[in-house]
Amino acid sequence: MIHVTELLDASVYDAQGNYIGRVRELCLVPTEQTGRIARLVISRGRYQPLVARYDQVASAAPGVVRLNTGELQLDTYHPDESWLTVRKDLLDQQIIDLHGRKVVRVNDLDLVEQPINSHMELFVAKVDVGLGGALRRLFKGVVPPYVIRTLQKGLPTRSIPWEFVDLIEPDPKRRLKLRLPHDKLAQLHPADLADIIEELAPSEREAVIESLPEATAAEALGEVKDELQARILEELEPERAAGILEQMPPDEAANVFADLPADVATQVLEDMESSEADELTELLQFAADTAGGMMTPEVFASVESTTVAQVAGALRGAEVPVDSLDAIYLINNDNALVGAVPLGRLLLADSGAALGSLQAEQLIFADAQAHEKQVIELFDKYNLRSLPVVDAEQKLLGMITVDDIVSRLWQKQT
């Protein structure tokens, strides 16, 4: 194993042992193969720098790189945006540690050598974020490499395998050229993603959100602390922001949306699908600290005469996730709330039973204008998991679920 700091500024010799120059930069070409050191940029003082390809390297040791060709076979160096450079793009920059689920700063890279035919390929094995790497950076060029190697022996190593590293490229144009994979990032838990997003600078946040599928981005955004949510959407393209808002639960979306500046809000609303936009604007009519502002308009409602079998059939055909389903609300022909059937009763009932016969003895609901405090009191008093919300004419508008209550209480506390 060899460290990148030991290779940078190393002397380069050709096949005959003649000195060519010094290693100025190591480059990866992610579109060819991830992790391979594909190019070595060799500086020669005032002459134009040269580039050695990976198959022109014969051996690499601390401070010394030997090539298997002559100087004349090397190309001259022209900067290429699709190359990932070690010194500029990796060392000292922030990366996402997918395993530890946090943002860390790169101190050094650990390379492994793989002899292939007549050349030696170098692959990035690990990213060093610990004291060892820091020590090498500090003493490089001042203390001989073997002394550094002895010094770092006793130190605890902290490194991340290359496959668990996600690189953040804030520049959108360069992002396209590099085509870095982000599939593993999207598999992180939304709450972890949110923590990562909170730690990054705006341009990097944008890079991370851009790399996620819309649904994942929406979930992650929902977990980001409130005052940052609108800020993040503001930074995105309106179209992308609209897409993410559509994927969020309507009550959460309304909360974020209410914090957007007026001009951005209008723009985003125009880019949203009309049905989603309508839903959002209607939710926004309620103050955030009332039942109306807390509720989600997505509820399952039916009339008393519907049978259990019909409900089950309808639920199977529903495109909306039924994970949060807790009760079926009963309404009359005027859409007024008349009862509720807890999910448990539905499960145990005969398939032919009518919903009206299964309803809970007591119907508890909140007026859309009821204050947050009253809502929380209801949840506490009746041990609720969900609570229907109605308007002044008893018409069903939506429901509040217990997870909203928990997060509100938690936010108040912290």
Added chain:
Amino acid sequence: MAKANVKEWLEVVRAPYPRLRRWRRRAFIYAAVVGPGLITATVNQDAGGIYTYSLAGAQFGYLLLWTVLPTAVALYITQEMAARLGAATGKGLSDLIREEFGFRVTFFLLAALLAVNLGNILAEFAGIAASMQLFGVSKYVTVPAAALLIWFVVLRGSHRTVERIFLVGCVFYLSYVVSAVLAEPDWYDAAYYTVRPTVEWNTSYLLLVVGLIGSTIAPWQFFYLQAGVVERNVPKARYWETRADVFAGTVSCAVIVASIIIACAASLHHAGVTNIADAAAAAHALRPLAGEYASLLFAVGLLMASLLAASIVPLSTAYVVCEGLGVEASLNRPFREAPFFYSLYTALIVVGAGLILLPRTPLIRIMVFSQVVNGFLLPVVLVFMLKLINRKDLMGEWRNSAAYNLIAWGTAALMIVLTLTLTYLALRGVPGLPVG
């Protein structure tokens, strides 16, 4: 309709509803923007600063008031750049320096910052001890109590609470303004000498000019301010709010400096008391001349100033060092997730307070050392900031304009010369000049 595809017997009911305005959290966000700039500029008036201003007033009356304006300009120019760096990049200053100038430079810079800030912390605890001694309380009681209080409040309070405490602390600086009024100064003279620079060609006058302007900016301010701006996440389009905050801080700083000079000029200088040993001595000397209340307010101001700076500097130092080294730093995480951060923060307070209590601490020598390191650190930080803020790939349209650059480089050059002069004087051991 969210559930258009659900069969008709299971439908989502939506009813039109009268329009109500959703209460917005905006107002709160606006209010919160008044923050880091004001705190940074105000906390700048720490024990050392207050002593310099008192001395200026006591020795030369209103004559040195003209230094307030150039000081304010230098403060505004440099702090605005730190704020802009934070607003445009969303990154802290040590982060930026590490990303652009590499690990080794950052390491030495942080080591220097640590040394300078430790000197600052020491001075703050000395200020706490001195001001409480005016009330007859022994330093062996006040310093440990203050250290514990600071440590506890900052670690236990949430970020918002702590910042609110800091902001309220800033209000106590108004006591200097009241002190100045109570001292019944000649306002006409005060106004006149504020706008009319007078130069006297004697050593102690020139020394004070160097001290007054040269100690205006300290490296920790840039790191603290920039971190504060980043923490706020104010979007670039609303950068004017941050700028307003920095401006408000500068104005309040200028008012406080002027008040202290005026208070001491109207009382001490007027009565011929020109030699005071430290800021607490100034408060003490005010009593027979400007009255009980003026003296009391002066002492309270000194105490609050020292307390505030003693809470902010260790915290900011621990943050910046961890950030630059890439070590976990957060008050929101438990000890086991950020052990280095918590240890460093605690160590800074313990060492700072402990050295004050030890009987034979060579305080002067530590202060001189701190000033010497500052003489190296401040120029480097200023030059790095100017380089960073002119980087197109980093700042885009937020770079300095050519005119602004001229003023900024000029200010930086002036501050560097003054800082180096202060360092030279500290090394020579010139008496009567505050260090740090």
